[in-house]
Every structure is written in structure tokens, then in C-alpha cells.
Amino acid sequence: MSPSVPPTMDRPHFIGIGGAGMSGIAKILAQRGAHVAGSDSRESETAAALRALGVTVHIGHDAAHLARDATAVVVSSAIRQENPELAAARERGVPVVHRSDALAALMEGARAIAVAGTHGKTTTTSMLAVALTALGMEPSYAIGGDLDAPGSNAHHGAGEVFVAEADESDRSFHTYAPEVAIVLNVELDHHANYASIEEIYESFETFVGKVRPGGTLVVSADQPGAVELTSRVRDMGGLRIVTVGEAEGADVRVVKINPRGLTSEVTVLLEGRMLTFTVSVPGRHYALNAVAALAAGIAIGAPARNLASALGKYTGVKRRLQLKGEAAGVQVIDSYAHHPTEMAADLEAIRGAAEGGRVLVVFQPHLFSRTRELGVEMGGALALADASLVLDIYPAREDPIPGVTSAVIIDAARAAGADVSAESDRQAVPAVVAGMAKPGDLVLTMGAGDVTDLGPLILARLGS
Structure with a gap:
């Protein structure tokens, strides 16, 4: 993957730079050599971690914070229209870029894995980032939470794989065109943006439809909303579907989840062979997230047994x-x-x-x-x-x-x-x-x- 910076992102200004998604994009751009600046409503460990990378972080929102040579202003859906920095950008004709478009630009040319679902996105994205890193694949990643230290939610890696959390809340995940998509579950949420479960299904169908020709959808075989989505996208041309879960007909079938205090031992049936590995966080749902990560990693080319072992190195994400x-x-x-x-x-x-x-x-x-x-x-x-x-x-x-x-x-x-x-x-x-x-x-x-x-x-x- 080329470590290039999109032209409009050479000197970006992030409004709300301390947020989980925004800070990750800012970090990757800074690691690629961009001159990054931004503002946030309060001081935080994340702001301090960004400053350590050379990022300029202002506390509070003021039009004066927007540098004269800013090439773009990056916003999320949470930024209100009356924000003074946003108003200044429009007044001066500085391009306003949504967070999802900025992330999509960073993923351009990469072998992207996009992780979606009403729940479990951050955990599953983190599992993949940790495991692929442990295998020496040097992935880039953008996660909605810190792995351990502040600022560990994103990284620019030298490898060709880019793992990203794909947010359905505001339909921004429609921006991505991944090689592998994961859908963990589909449920009604984000009521300010979706009026019905039917709108949710349509939104996820659009996301799946963005998968590159010949790409793979990894999807739960257990969760009713995911099963319904699978039936809706089954006939999409050029899409390989891999179902995962405890259901009898799952392509990657979970045979057993054995809780062991704050860890679990998971056995799956994969292409006719049993594979057992450890998940170092508690709970059945985290074990199922790990199996989805396993299937996605295999789809991108990671060896199954090595990947299963590497998944055990994931010990959780903040919160x-x-x-x-x-x-x-x-x-x-x-x-x-x-x-x-x-x-x-x-x-x-x-x-x-x-x-x-x-x-x-x-x-x-x-x-x-x-x-x-x-x-x-x-x-x-x-x-x-x-x-x-x-x-x-x-x-x-x-x-x-x-x-x-x-x-x-x-x-x-x-x-x-x-x-x-x-x-x-x-x-x-x-x-x-x-x-x-x-x-x-x-x-x-x-x-x-x-x-x-x-x-x-x-x-x-x-x-x-």
C-alpha cells in the first residue's frame, strides 16, 4: 500500500479531533507525513498522544483555530452546523470532508477489511488488528477505541491490509469498498437516523453491495438480522459469502465454547477440520467475534492455524x-x-x-x-x-x-x-x-x- 496523503489532506483540520474515530484518522495522516491540526472541547489523554506525534490540538472551538493554509476541514456527524470552525471553513471555501470520506481515502489501494454490525465492531476490528500484527503482516487499522495506551486506536502499517471499523449509525459505511466485509449482527438502533428495521436492512444491503467484485462477506449464521441480510444479498454477483456461528449449516461452525474464568476456549469446524484456540476475554459474544475475525483473516490470506493462535494475543480494548x-x-x-x-x-x-x-x-x-x-x-x-x-x-x-x-x-x-x-x-x-x-x-x-x-x-x- 502506498503511504501517500490525499492532496486535500496535506494540511487537514479536524473538528472534534479527540473523538475515537476522528483521532484515529488524524494519527494515520500524521504518520504518513501530513501537517495535522484540530480542536476538541476538552483536554484528554488522546489529545496529548496526538501532540506527541506533532499534531496541533486546540482546546475549545474558535474560528481562529482554523489555520490559513488548511487544505480541508474534517467533521463527523456529531459536529453541529453552527460550529464556528465549520462556519469559518465554509466562509473561506475550505473543503469540508466527512470523517468516513477521509478514512475511505486512506484505504484507497489497500486490501481493506471493513467490520460492521450493530454491536461488536470495535472488539472484532481490534482482534484482527492485534492478530494480523502478531503474524507480521503489518496492517494499518482504524478502531473505535484504544487497544491499551491512549492513541492506540489507529496505526499506519507497512503492509497491504487495512482493517477499519465501519459505522452504520449515519450510513457513513456506504463510503467504503472493502475486499472483505464483516457483518456481525443487524438490529434497530440509531433512531435519529433510521425510522425502521427495513431502513437498517437497506443500509446494510448498500454496504454489502460496495464489496469489491470477487470479495468476501463474513456474516453471522446465528443472529436473526444477519440471517435476514444474508438472504437478501445471497444473489449479489461476484460476492463470496462465508457464514460463521453455532448454526448447523455455518461455513465456519462453532462446535464448542468453553468458558474459563475471564477467557474462553473455542473449537470450530473449518473446512472439515477441528481447530481449537483461546480467546483471552470473557463471554460467548466475544468468542463469536473472534470466530468472525478468524474467517475474515483467512479470507485475506492469513494461515488459519497461525491466525487462530494469534487471536489469543488479543486481551481486550478499553471500555x-x-x-x-x-x-x-x-x-x-x-x-x-x-x-x-x-x-x-x-x-x-x-x-x-x-x-x-x-x-x-x-x-x-x-x-x-x-x-x-x-x-x-x-x-x-x-x-x-x-x-x-x-x-x-x-x-x-x-x-x-x-x-x-x-x-x-x-x-x-x-x-x-x-x-x-x-x-x-x-x-x-x-x-x-x-x-x-x-x-x-x-x-x-x-x-x-x-x-x-x-x-x-x-x-x-x-x-x-
Whole structure:
């Protein structure tokens, strides 16, 4: 793959450069030699990691931050139209490029693997990045979360493979033309952009239709939405379909998942042969993600047995059941889960690793629109915990919706028999949790917002 920088990306300015997707693209461009600048609303470890690469990062949004020689302004769908830097770019005629178009330009000429699905994208992309790197294939990658250190969500590699997370939330994954596409699952989400499950299917069909002629679709044989998608794209010309999962007819069939504390041993039937390997993170859903990664890696040319072994080197990504620490005999784990299916999967995984202790959850709902549409299901998922605290809704990019509060979730959880309490004061959470937790318990901070910041505070209170 040529390490070239697209002409419009020679001196790009990123609005919201600290975001998971934006920072990854900025990092790759900087590694390729571009003069990268940007702004973010607050200081962060990600901003510091970008500065270490020579990137100029401003804190706060101001038209003055946009350099006179900027060749493009890169935005995500979360950037509001009234942003002063965006307004300045339009005034001056500086091209405005969506994040997905910038990433597509970076993937040009590469053997791209695009990982899509309502859940599991970050984990599966990370598994592939780690495993292919361990095999010496030197892939480039762009992930929606850090592997370990801040800024480890992306890398420009010398190899010909580029692994990227493909975001369906705003249909931006239609921009990519991968050699291999993964679809882990298809469910209704992102209610501000999709009015129905039919629109979701149509969007995923468009994504699959972008796979290069002769390319491969790796798709779940178990999840109903993925099965429906497979039936819709089965007759697409020039597309090789590889189904993966526990279903009897899967092309890569999962024969057994053997949980072993915070790891799993997985056995698959692949082209008539049994293959057993270790997945170093807990939970059945992560084991299935690893099998999808295995199938995609094989499709791109990695040797099956070597790849299976290399997948065991993946030990997790930040915010995906990440162990934050232990104090007073209580482990605190962080989960990015914010959709009911993700919540239930992570709670089941943690329940399997609890070894007799209780599972206590601090849950922060993410987005008013998601809570309105899926709040009842979120409450049902919390019934899998022994006790839960539910915080106020994290708005992210949305304005409040009248009548939509965390009470929707709390009422549903109580109706399902859950022990759940409301907690509007974030500062009170560490003390409340410390008063609840006993040695042997697991505390899970859960949600896509800033609930992650509470983990260290809970540990500090437990240890005091």
C-alpha cells in the first residue's frame, strides 16, 4: 500500500479531533507525513498522544483555530452546523470532508477489511488488528477505541491490509469498498437516523453491495438480522459469502465454547477440520467475534492455524469489559454497552466470571432517542444484575426529548424484578457503590458516556 496523503489532506483540520474515530484518522495522516491540526472541547489523554506525534490540538472551538493554509476541514456527524470552525471553513471555501470520506481515502489501494454490525465492531476490528500484527503482516487499522495506551486506536502499517471499523449509525459505511466485509449482527438502533428495521436492512444491503467484485462477506449464521441480510444479498454477483456461528449449516461452525474464568476456549469446524484456540476475554459474544475475525483473516490470506493462535494475543480494548482495578476485594470493570443486546451479553459474561460474588451495575443511558425507543429493553437487561444504579441520560449530540428520562428504564427494570435505584448525583456514586459492595463482588460501570470516569473514583473510595 502506498503511504501517500490525499492532496486535500496535506494540511487537514479536524473538528472534534479527540473523538475515537476522528483521532484515529488524524494519527494515520500524521504518520504518513501530513501537517495535522484540530480542536476538541476538552483536554484528554488522546489529545496529548496526538501532540506527541506533532499534531496541533486546540482546546475549545474558535474560528481562529482554523489555520490559513488548511487544505480541508474534517467533521463527523456529531459536529453541529453552527460550529464556528465549520462556519469559518465554509466562509473561506475550505473543503469540508466527512470523517468516513477521509478514512475511505486512506484505504484507497489497500486490501481493506471493513467490520460492521450493530454491536461488536470495535472488539472484532481490534482482534484482527492485534492478530494480523502478531503474524507480521503489518496492517494499518482504524478502531473505535484504544487497544491499551491512549492513541492506540489507529496505526499506519507497512503492509497491504487495512482493517477499519465501519459505522452504520449515519450510513457513513456506504463510503467504503472493502475486499472483505464483516457483518456481525443487524438490529434497530440509531433512531435519529433510521425510522425502521427495513431502513437498517437497506443500509446494510448498500454496504454489502460496495464489496469489491470477487470479495468476501463474513456474516453471522446465528443472529436473526444477519440471517435476514444474508438472504437478501445471497444473489449479489461476484460476492463470496462465508457464514460463521453455532448454526448447523455455518461455513465456519462453532462446535464448542468453553468458558474459563475471564477467557474462553473455542473449537470450530473449518473446512472439515477441528481447530481449537483461546480467546483471552470473557463471554460467548466475544468468542463469536473472534470466530468472525478468524474467517475474515483467512479470507485475506492469513494461515488459519497461525491466525487462530494469534487471536489469543488479543486481551481486550478499553471500555469493552476492561478491568479497571481491584480494591477491598471488589473488582471494578468498565463496559461500553449501551444497547440492550450489548448490555445483556456483557452482564451474562460477567455473571459467568463472578465466581459466587454479586454483579453490581452503574448504568448511564446514552442518548434520549435511544432511551425513548429501547428504555424498556434496557430495564429488562438490568434484571441480569444483582443491583443497579441508573444515572441521568448522557445526551451526547442530542437535545432533551420531553418526557424521556431514566425513569423509563428504572420502571421497566423494577417491573422485571430488578433491584434498581436512581442516582442523579454523579459525585455521590462512589460512596453509594462502596456502601453496597462486599468482597467478591464485581462492579460494572456501563454506558457509552462519561460513566467510565467513575471507575477510578469507585476504586479510590473502596480503598479508603
